[in-house]
Amino acid sequence: MSENEVIIQADDLESYVSALFEKTGMNQEDAAYCAQSLVQTNLWGIDSHGVLRAPIYIERLVSKAMNPAPNIQKVRGFGALEVLDGDDGMGFVVGRAAMKRAIELAELHGVSAVGVNRSNHFGAAALFAKMATQKGMIGIVMTNVIPNVVAPGGSKPITGNNPIAIGVPTFKEFPFMLDISLSNVAGGKLLLASKKGEQIPLDWATDKNGRPTSDPDAAFAGFLLPVGGHKGLGLSYVVDILSGLITGGVYQHAMKSMYKHRDEPSLTSHFMIVINPLALMSREEMESRMADFYQTIKASPMWDDSREMMLPGEIEYRTAVARRTNGIPVPINLYNDLVELGEKLGVTPKLAA
Amino acid sequence: MSENEVIIQADDLESYVSALFEKTGMNQEDAAYCAQSLVQTNLWGIDSHGVLRAPIYIERLVSKAMNPAPNIQKVRGFGALEVLDGDDGMGFVVGRAAMKRAIELAELHGVSAVGVNRSNHFGAAALFAKMATQKGMIGIVMTNVIPNVVAPGGSKPITGNNPIAIGVPTFKEFPFMLDISLSNVAGGKLLLASKKGEQIPLDWATDKNGRPTSDPDAAFAGFLLPVGGHKGLGLSYVVDILSGLITGGVYQHAMKSMYKHRDEPSLTSHFMIVINPLALMSREEMESRMADFYQTIKASPMWDDSREMMLPGEIEYRTAVARRTNGIPVPINLYNDLVELGEKLGVTPKLAA
Numbered sequence: 041m042s043e044n045e046v047i048i049q050a051d052d053l054e055s056y057v058s059a060l061f062e063k064t065g066m067n068q069e070d071a072a073y074c075a076q077s078l079v080q081t082n083l084w085g086i087d088s089h090g091v092l093r094a095p096i097y098i099e100r101l102v103s104k105a106m107n108p109a110p111n112i113q114k115v116r117g118f119g120a121l122e123v124l125d126g127d128d129g130m131g132f133v134v135g136r137a138a139m140k141r142a143i144e145l146a147e148l149h150g151v152s153a154v155g156v157n158r159s160n161h162f163g164a165a166a167l168f169a170k171m172a173t174q175k176g177m178i179g180i181v182m183t184n185v186i187p188n189v190v191a192p193g194g195s196k197p198i199t200g201n202n203p204i205a206i207g208v209p210t211f212k213e214f215p216f217m218l219d220i221s222l223s224n225v226a227g228g229k230l231l232l233a234s235k236k237g238e239q240i241p242l243d244w245a246t247d248k249n250g251r252p253t254s255d256p257d258a259a260f261a262g263f264l265l266p267v268g269g270h271k272g273l274g275l276s277y278v279v280d281i282l283s284g285l286i287t288g289g290v291y292q293h294a295m296k297s298m299y300k301h302r303d304e305p306s307l308t309s310h311f312m313i314v315i316n317p318l319a320l321m322s323r324e325e326m327e328s329r330m331a332d333f334y335q336t337i338k339a340s341p342m343w344d345d346s347r348e349m350m351l352p353g354e355i356e357y358r359t360a361v362a363r364r365t366n367g368i369p370v371p372i373n374l375y376n377d378l379v380e381l382g383e384k385l386g387v388t389p390k391l392a393a
Numbered sequence: 394m395s396e397n398e399v400i401i402q403a404d405d406l407e408s409y410v411s412a413l414f415e416k417t418g419m420n421q422e423d424a425a426y427c428a429q430s431l432v433q434t435n436l437w438g439i440d441s442h443g444v445l446r447a448p449i450y451i452e453r454l455v456s457k458a459m460n461p462a463p464n465i466q467k468v469r470g471f472g473a474l475e476v477l478d479g480d481d482g483m484g485f486v487v488g489r490a491a492m493k494r495a496i497e498l499a500e501l502h503g504v505s506a507v508g509v510n511r512s513n514h515f516g517a518a519a520l521f522a523k524m525a526t527q528k529g530m531i532g533i534v535m536t537n538v539i540p541n542v543v544a545p546g547g548s549k550p551i552t553g554n555n556p557i558a559i560g561v562p563t564f565k566e567f568p569f570m571l572d573i574s575l576s577n578v579a580g581g582k583l584l585l586a587s588k589k590g591e592q593i594p595l596d597w598a599t600d601k602n603g604r605p606t607s608d609p610d611a612a613f614a615g616f617l618l619p620v621g622g623h624k625g626l627g628l629s630y631v632v633d634i635l636s637g638l639i640t641g642g643v644y645q646h647a648m649k650s651m652y653k654h655r656d657e658p659s660l661t662s663h664f665m666i667v668i669n670p671l672a673l674m675s676r677e678e679m680e681s682r683m684a685d686f687y688q689t690i691k692a693s694p695m696w697d698d699s700r701e702m703m704l705p706g707e708i709e710y711r712t713a714v715a716r717r718t719n720g721i722p723v724p725i726n727l728y729n730d731l732v733e734l735g736e737k738l739g740v741t742p743k744l745a746a
Binding site: 208 | 476638644689696702
């Protein structure tokens with residue numbers, strides 16, 4: 041524990057954040073779910089999408105930019121394909137409803153797709169992909185975000201770094217879980233390079249005119265570049281088309297950043313595909329084949345003996361085991377914000393640290 | 394036209410290659426389809442997956458490594474999710490059968506997924522994604538390939554550069570079409586750098602021990618690196634899991650390279666997802682929204698005025714328009730191989746050039 045952070049036990053953090061959400065008018069169950077999801081994300085070590093975001097979410101729920109009690113309902117589709125209207129609800133609640141429905145439909149049809157429009161920021165996409173793996177299914181989860189990625193040669197952002205998470209059940213300690221954004225790196229890496237005074241590779245980001253830059257500060261004022269050039273760019277278009285365009289939602293520049301438009305719904309869209317492998321083989325066969333797949337990867341030799349071949353989701357699993365025991369490091373500024381928020385909303389007791 | 398190539402009209406090339414395929418025992422319709430697909434790929438400018446591959450396909454059909462008359466049938470699944478057994482058929486024929494079935498199922502259920510095992514190399518994945526767009530549907534097509542990609546830090550290839558194609562209907566001159574492999578670059582780029590005597594970026598490829606290299610010749614003897622490091626690596630695992638693992642097919646090292654195991658079935662697997670946007674909105678609405686999406690991209694400014702913002706599929710479309718008029722450039726060595734093959738199989742008349 042450094043002097044810049046406090047260590048908080050996961051359960052304490054979860055019950056406190058849940059109480060915060062309840063004060064916004066969310067029902068107890070939704071509040072507990074949102075808090076549990078944020079803390080789960082911190083446990084995975086993905087602190088950028090954990091309780092760091094609680095203050096902005098709560099501000100937006102209090103101002104009614106996000107609807108604390110959304111009426112989420114089907115508005116389009118038939119058979120195994122549906123679109124839900126998120127009613128400007130908290131993204132976690134809307135995302136959970138969509139994945140729940142996608143799982144039901146995949147049970148009936150073997151595969152399903154559920155789109156959502158009029159949602160908001162839903163945190164780590166892996167949260168929803170994991171719901172599928174817990175039912176023995178494969179979950180593919182994507183969301184569009186406000187454009188922050190520039191096409192190579194372009195001078196304005198044209199698409200978001202739209203994340204995709206894909207989870208596959210292993211029936212072991214942790215599922216296969218890939219959760220990636222479609223920019224080459226996230227903004228946090230630019231910040232880190234800037235703090236260290238390091239240059240960045242030219243394919244990470246651009247200056248404010250879209251020109252590739254090795255200066256992390258220029259990059260921070262500019263835009264992100266897509267992973268793999270036209271490959272990530274094209275995939276990002278696909279996520280926007282599936283999430284926003286075919287669902288009747290909004291896409292490209294019609295979304296609203298929750299930071300720049302704090303008092304307005306974000307109009308975020310999500311898209312989820314669920315595939316039920318247990319419609320194709322027994323649980324035992326699936327488990328055995330995934331174990332074999334993992335074993336082959338794990339047994340593959342490294343030229344760098346200091347490194348270990350990691351499986352998608354393994355780092356997050358290990359971090360969660362450690363943080364469940366040792367607690368979650370929370371930056372002191374964030375801790376103070378959370379305490380202040382609790383005082384304002386009348387939450388007791390104070391957040392333990 | 395250089396002295397190293399001959400120009401052949403698309404129709405001439407197609408009818409000649411179709412006649413070659415017929416001589417292997419393929420029925421006329423399948424032969425014509427395979428020839429049309431290869432020439433279509435050349436028209437798009439993707440010469441690596443065009444008639445260049447005809448000689449190896451035909452050799453394998455003649456030797457019965459590939460079954461010229463496969464009995465493709467459903468072996469697993471229900472509802473909107475099915476797995477077909479490809480009966481060691483030519484990949485183009487098996488892939489077409491799978492996409493045809495996926496389109497039927499998406500018409501019934503709104504979304505569908507069809508996996509295939511016991512197939513072979515199926516050429517450009519875009520061929521099958523395009524079938525979906527021609528029906529007003531979104532096609533997602535993937536295939537596993539023999540491991541040729543090394544995980545960062547690893548010393549042996551652990552997964553293939555498994556391609557993914559995604560097509561979206563626009564109802565205009567050309568569909569949205571993304572067709573990417575999951576290595577950072579294809580082997581052809583290493584060859585080109587070697588010919589030019591240029592160094593390559595360290596994230597392209599490794600030497601034969603898995604160590605990143607800037608020497609294209611060392612890279613050519615080594616392995617490819619995944620696009621975006623762990624991002625492309627994870628996506629490649631997903632393609633292998635969906636194509637080979639959950640379909641009851643083979644995955645990772647159990648496939649057989651068609652070049653190294655010329656006389657054996659490749660045991661390739663494919664996976665196709667089809668989403669029917671016309672189950673969610675009218676054709677007019679879909680067309681208008683895609684036109685708006687494209688217009689926004691096209692209107693986005695460039696800092697480099699010499700470049701044009703291209704849409705996924707646009708370069709291939711333009712190349713096809715030009716090659717349909719001007720003919721297809723065929724390397725002289727390939728031309729000679731095709732002529733010789735025709736003489737051996739008794740195809741007349743000789744390929745026009």
